[in-house]
Amino acid sequence: MKLVEGVTDNVTVVEAYGRLDSTTSKELGDRLTKLVQSGRSSILVDLQNIAYISSAGFRVLLIANRATAEKQGKLALCGVIGEVRRLFEIGSFTDEFLICPSQAEGIGKLKP
């Protein structure tokens, strides 16, 4: 799992690379928890370069989503395409997240 982090218009963008499964999800979960705890209130996770997400990956995304909401912050996802989108649909996770069509639109939605 590779994570590339940047900030645009006060929105923290985390690009994830690889797969989100039992062995890799903790890394993304830990990173998102750290961001929320350090007071970042607008977080965009780009999943465009993720090959697949198993339930272990959905678990860390749901936890991060709740953690940001509890701190009156916002979390959004983008790059939900192809097989990853299909997995969101199979698991009925599409309505659980703010999903934006692109990074630019996600930043537009989230910027304070």
Next chain:
Amino acid sequence: MAAGPSAGSGTGRSASTEIRIANRIAEMERVVELVDSFGADHQLSNEVMVALNVSLDEILNNIISYAYEDTSDHDIVVRIELRDGSVEVVVADDGKPFNPLLAADPDLAAKPRQVGGVGLHFVRKLTDQLEYARRDGINELRFRKKLRES
């Protein structure tokens, strides 16, 4: 680690490979590597690869997390076979008896949303056939994924 010899071509091709891992989450990485190399060797589609990898992630995570009541090391065997236009995967473990086919469907509309149960839901939706048997103290879960939608 390499796949076995291929015979014939098209849907008639066949090959198999097997791996034995210890009951630790970190060991699952070795299964992903095996699936990836098997997929590359046999030019499996992205859709088939995702189905295999996600299903194995769910099944192995379940076994490693819940199947053992002791703290000793256990072996889990994963066998992957290509034949008759399908990939067939068998996962064998010596944990306590568990038939995933009898597990309840998750409540996908629950608020707040729970993740429990979604793993097996993924396996059911991503595979074409799922069978369970308990033989001589071994759980044997077998699933099949067609190479092409028919």
